Amino acid sequence: MHEQALASTLATISPDRVTEIARALCDVRLPEGREGPRAEVAAAFLAHRRIEVLLDPVLPGRPNLIARVRGRGTGPSVLLNGHLDAGWAPKGWAQDPFTPRVHGGRLYAAGVSDMLGGVASMIATVEAVARLAPLPGDVVLLANMHHDSNGVGTKYALAHADDWPRYGINGEPTSLTLMTAHGGCIKFEVDAFRKQCLLNGWDDIGLTMRSEDKISAYEAKHRADAPWV
Numbered sequence: 001m002h003e004q005a006l007a008s009t010l011a012t013i014s015p016d017r018v019t020e021i022a023r024a025l026c027d028v029r030l031p032e033g034r035e036g037p038r039a040e041v042a043a044a045f046l047a048h049r050r051i052e053v054l055l056d057p058v059l060p061g062r063p064n065l066i067a068r069v070r071g072r073g074t075g076p077s078v079l080l081n082g083h084l085d086a087g088w089a090p091k092g093w094a095q096d097p098f099t100p101r102v103h104g105g106r107l108y109a110a111g112v113s114d115m116l117g118g119v120a121s122m123i124a125t126v127e128a129v130a131r132l133a134p135l136p137g138d139v140v141l142l143a144n145m146h147h148d149s150n151g152v153g154t155k156y157a158l159a160h161a162d163d164w165p166r167y168g169i170n171g172e173p174t175s176l177t178l179m180t181a182h183g184g185c186i187k188f189e190v191d192a193f194r195k196q197c198l199l200n201g202w203d204d205i206g207l208t209m210r211s212e213d214k215i216s217a218y219e220a221k222h223r224a225d226a227p228w229v
């Protein structure tokens with residue numbers, strides 16, 4: 001039964017529709033990095049009586065987009081997750097990366113691989129699910145704002161609701177390889193001076209001794225000026 005529902009869902013997702021959505025998402029410029037205009041374009045694709053859409057303003061002009069298609073409540077739900085902040089383009093493009101272009105069956109645009117193409121696929125999936133009879137569980141899309149560096153959009157979403165699915169799919173680019181785990185990440189700052197101290201074995205005393213000449217000169221002057229101290 002579940003497999004039939006899945007197969008019929010997949011059959012209703014058209015590559016042309018995914019391309020159309022991805023192109024529209026890539027075509028949105030983000031003023032001062034604010035995702036609002038792109039979230040609104042995404043939300044417009046999700047206008048359907050069975051899709052509950054919320055634009056949750058994490059920061060002014062910077063919402064998370066959350067869309068949910070309710071299931072029957074008899075099976076697990078699934079989360080589809082992607083980020084709306086995208087569009088960085090390295091140098092060397094043959095054409096303007098901010099003007100999306102379809103050529104040879106491919107969409108060329110800044111941010112399409114990381115990860116507006118993934119978000120578009122998820123939007124098309126939610127559309128398809130909404131057209132079907134209710135699945136056992138909910139299908140939830142979280143297209144979050146600011147994922148970069150610290151994932152604040154996702155953290156905000158997790159902190160402001162407790163009904164998130166326990167299963168999830170993320171659309172980060174992996175060269176079309178399925179990944180079932182993530183190694184996590186470690187963030188650290190390098191303090192250039194501290195690094196120099198570590199490399200040279202300078203502890204507090206070592207640092208002080210680097211000024212030995214000045215200290216000796218001061219002590220000599222002090223002895224001359226105030227020999228009674």
Ligand SMILES: [Zn+2]
Nearest residue numbers: 114115172173
């Ligand atoms: Zn990404």
